[in-house]
Amino acid sequence: MIQRLDSRADTFAAAFARLIDRDSPAQGAVDARVAEIIADVRDRGDTAVLEYTRTLDRHPATDMASLEIGADRLQAALDAMPTGPRGALEAAAERIIRFAESQKLESHSFIDEHGNRLGQVVRPIERAGIYAPGGKAAYPSSVLMNALPARVAGVSEIVMVSPAPGGELNDWVLAAAALAGVHRFFTVGGAQAVAALAYGTECVPEVDKIVGPGNAYVASAKRQVFGRVGIESVAGPSEVLIIADGRGNPDWAAYDLFAQAEHDEMARAILICPDADYLAAVAAAVDRLIVDQPRRAIIEAALRDHGALIEVANLAEAVALSNRIAPEHLELAVDDPDALLDDIRHAGAIFMGHRTPEAFGDYCAGPNHVLPTGRTARFSSALGVYDFQKRLSIVQASAEGAAVLAPVAAELARGEGLHAHAASAEARAPATDRANASKP
Structure with missing residues (x-):
């Protein structure tokens, strides 16, 4: 039901590219x-x-x-x-x-050294x-x-x-x-x-x-x-990527894959691990546990079309693939998640250790579950209070500060061919003040 991939296979690059492609022809x-x-x-x-x-x-x-x-x-x-x-x-x-x-x-x-207020x-x-x-x-x-x-x-x-x-x-x-x-x-x-x-x-x-x-x-x-x-x-469609060291409970991994796949048929659920025996155990758990899932049809479609169990050489390679995927949810199902954390560059949210399923984040952990999908975690972040706040810059020049800032602004303005800008700046600082003001 869920495909197995091996990063050492000649066909892996093409298969992986198809797996992470989120463009829709429709x-x-x-x-x-x-x-x-x-x-x-x-x-x-x-x-x-x-x-x-x-x-x-x-x-x-x-x-x-x-x-x-x-x-x-x-x-x-x-x-x-x-x-x-x-x-x-x-x-x-x-x-x-x-x-x-x-x-x-x-x-x-x-207040800067010339008495200007900035903030x-x-x-x-x-x-x-x-x-x-x-x-x-x-x-x-x-x-x-x-x-x-x-x-x-x-x-x-x-x-x-x-x-x-x-x-x-x-x-x-x-x-x-x-x-x-x-x-x-x-x-x-x-x-x-x-x-x-x-x-x-x-x-x-x-x-x-x-x-x-x-x-x-x-x-x-x-x-x-x-x-x-x-x-x-x-x-876009929801995503989970699990990096496993092979020492976790395979049933837990299967449930975590189900939890993402049950959202809809386009959801993506991937597990990466260097332990082939563990991957086989997870595949067996998926087949055994799926029969009791109320949303079985949706889960099966998502796992079949957008899911994968990927064997890699080591955890370092797993992290490298994760950074290419830039997943919405990343589970570090390993004994020492902090050992991997510094190398994670792109993820919407990271769930640390065997006992931290992504479902905690969906409901009640505290950090927001509205997260970047479709590889947008490369440049965006979780929803937060700051998304509902604006930052208004304030600038208040002192007499000394105006004398210091005016010639700098005027020089740059004339370089851009904006002479009214230069005149506006210079009007705030008389020539005598400009001559006596220290340079920034």
């Missing part, structure tokens, strides 16, 4: 359809959003007002939760908040849009992970969108929205939801930034509205 058609939806929502507002929601999500809504869920309904869902589920949500929320608090950027400034002021964005999946599966954990950092950052208004196929509401998602402090909640999904957040409609407010994962249409829509609004990333 992307062009998706982008074209999404562009049509965005333009329609921009032009017709609520009317277009309502039509798409009724046709694509089969929602029986008669007007936009019926697509907004009020705060009372959100709180009622939270209040109705049994003690166990509510306690789990609250425990996860507390840990997410605690970690998010540690990420907050603070304003700061300093930055940190401000939260005013309005954030949160997209939470609600199609094949609904994820209350995603609500917490996206909304709570915005709340910790001090965002004034958090607007959440989540599809409700057939008009069916998920009480877990509603409860998580109440717990996370979401201000407005619309049961709208897909590209039309992203467009509504980006451009605003009669009912849906325009936001400053859109965050949260979704399907290929949601990802395309976020990419296309970027620039009008900010986005945290363009999420």
Whole structure:
């Protein structure tokens, strides 16, 4: 069911390249359809959003007002939760908040040797849009992970969108929205939801930034509205890479592969190890344990098409392959994970040791589970409080400082052919001051 690869085989390079290739031949058609939806929502507002929601999500809504869920309904869902589920949500929320608090950027400034004040002021964005999946599966954990950092950052208004196929509401998602402090909640999904957040409609407010994962249409829509609004990333199918030393429990490894593969048929789950016997044991565990998995069909499709067990010469080679993959989730299932950590260059999140499954990170460890996918961990990072904060530079020149800065600025401005810039700078420092000022 899951392919075996050997890094020493002549065919490995080509097989590995196919394994990590995330380009979709259908992307062009998706982008074209999404562009049509965005333009329609921009032009017709609520009317277009309502039509798409009724046709694509089969929602029986008669007007936009019926697509907004009020705060009372959100709180009622939270209040109705049994003690166990509510306690789990609250425990996860507390840990997410605690970690998010540690990420907050603070304003700061300093005075240089010429009396100039330089620094930055940190401000939260005013309005954030949160997209939470609600199609094949609904994820209350995603609500917490996206909304709570915005709340910790001090965002004034958090607007959440989540599809409700057939008009069916998920009480877990509603409860998580109440717990996370979401201000407005619309049961709208897909590209039309992203467009509504980006451009605003009669009912849906325009936001400053859109965050949260979704399907290929949601990802395309976020990419296309970027620039009008900010986005945290363009999420692709979920990924896990396990580097194993062969001394862990093969059943644990199988379950960790399943945990990623059950997201959808495009998920990628890979294990790399220098121990051939361990790889065989993991393959046997996969075949034995899959029969009890409720999402077996999805797992089997993902493992068959996008999964692999890779034999390498040593752990150093495993790390080198990992850096080429730049995985969303990286499990270091080894006795001494710190020995490998310094050589890991690219990963969204790293889970250290045999007893730390990626599932802890998905739900309750504390660090955010919204992570870069599709090799974008080479240049991007996990969602955090800083994604909802802006840094405003401040410059305040003193009399002495203006005399020092003016000739430097003027010289560079004239070098660029921008003479008004030079004149503007020199006007702040009279010739006598410039002559007497020390050079920087």
